[in-house]
Amino acid sequence: MKFELNQYHKNISKEDLIEDLRKVAEKLDKSYISRSEYEKNGKYSGTPYISNFGSWLVACEIAGLKTTRRKEDFLRITNEDLLKDILSVSRQLNTKSISTKDYREHGRYTVQTILSRFSTWSEALAKAGLEQTSFKIITDKDLFNEIERMWIQKGKQPTTTDIKNGLSQYSLNTYSRRFGGWRAALLAFVEYINNDEDHANTVQEETIQANKSNKEQKLFEDGKEDITSRRKTSRDINLRLRFRVMQRDNFKCCACGASPANDQSVVLHVDHIVPWSKGGETVIDNLQTLCSKCNLGKSDME
Numbered sequence: 001m002k003f004e005l006n007q008y009h010k011n012i013s014k015e016d017l018i019e020d021l022r023k024v025a026e027k028l029d030k031s032y033i034s035r036s037e038y039e040k041n042g043k044y045s046g047t048p049y050i051s052n053f054g055s056w057l058v059a060c061e062i063a064g065l066k067t068t069r070r071k072e073d074f075l076r077i078t079n080e081d082l083l084k085d086i087l088s089v090s091r092q093l094n095t096k097s098i099s100t101k102d103y104r105e106h107g108r109y110t111v112q113t114i115l116s117r118f119s120t121w122s123e124a125l126a127k128a129g130l131e132q133t134s135f136k137i138i139t140d141k142d143l144f145n146e147i148e149r150m151w152i153q154k155g156k157q158p159t160t161t162d163i164k165n166g167l168s169q170y171s172l173n174t175y176s177r178r179f180g181g182w183r184a185a186l187l188a189f190v191e192y193i194n195n196d197e198d199h200a201n202t203v204q205e206e207t208i209q210a211n212k213s214n215k216e217q218k219l220f221e222d223g224k225e226d227i228t229s230r231r232k233t234s235r236d237i238n239l240r241l242r243f244r245v246m247q248r249d250n251f252k253c254c255a256c257g258a259s260p261a262n263d264q265s266v267v268l269h270v271d272h273i274v275p276w277s278k279g280g281e282t283v284i285d286n287l288q289t290l291c292s293k294c295n296l297g298k299s300d301m302e
């Protein structure tokens with residue numbers, strides 16, 4: 001391996017990242033490579049991959065690598081491997097406790113695999129000798145976020161069986177205690193998605209965000225006219241809107257039809273049809289569901 005100072009790669013394009021990831025996979029003759037394998041053999045560190053693609057798995061997926069492990073691979077992973085990896089993420093982040101979110105971003109296995117072995121995240125942390133993150137209060141929004149994630153993953157309403165199988169990062173008990181049962185949790189979620197009551201609140205939040213991104217927006221604009229001043233919506237797509245768009249699109253990519261329900265490696269995004277930078281608003285009619293592959297292809301053309 002060549003010795004290079006990674007931090008000088010300030011302007012690495014997504015294409016460079018994907019190309020080098022493919023190159024390393026080819027060199028090692030592997031259909032999947034972990035972040036640490038890549039870092040030992042690749043040109044860059046793992047960090048730009050996370051910042052550009054959101055997670056290591058998404059980067060692998062876009063590079064056309066296998067992101068779902070075969071059953072044999074899964075069975076070969078020992079509990080010890082999982083605990084070691086949890087510890088290595090905590091060392092990497094220099095914290096005594098890590099959240100499932102941290103692990104999703106930096107770990108080499110899926111959170112689901114860990115939960116299927118240790119039943120709860122707290123237990124996995126305890127076995128790894130780390131501190132608990134459970135002091136953090138789980139809000140209703142956290143639970144709704146997780147229901148949304150599972151719903152998108154399945155392409156339909158998640159069931160108690162899914163939760164028992166480890167699809168949720170929270171236990172069935174957590175939902176039941178909060179809402180009085182799984183069905184009640186789903187009803188509360190649907191109500192939340194359909195509720196526009198806190199619209200005033202959202203608008204206020206959106207205005208603040210719109211102002212924040214004003215500067216960024218100006219970079220896009222050549223002319224004198226400031227598009228953001230006429231804007232009614234923020235660039236950010238909130239959970240409600242995202243879910244409604246995906247539901248309308250049947251949890252499938254509008255361009256290629258891929259869905260996480262059929263292929264676990266598919267990651268869906270909600271994307272502006274008329275780009276926000278070109279004056280497109282964040283409203284349901286200007287939004288569409290795209291898989292990460294089609295979404296990347298699209299930004300290439302812009």
Ligand SMILES: [Zn+2]
Pocket residue numbers: 253254255256257258290291292293294295
């Ligand atoms: Zn697609």
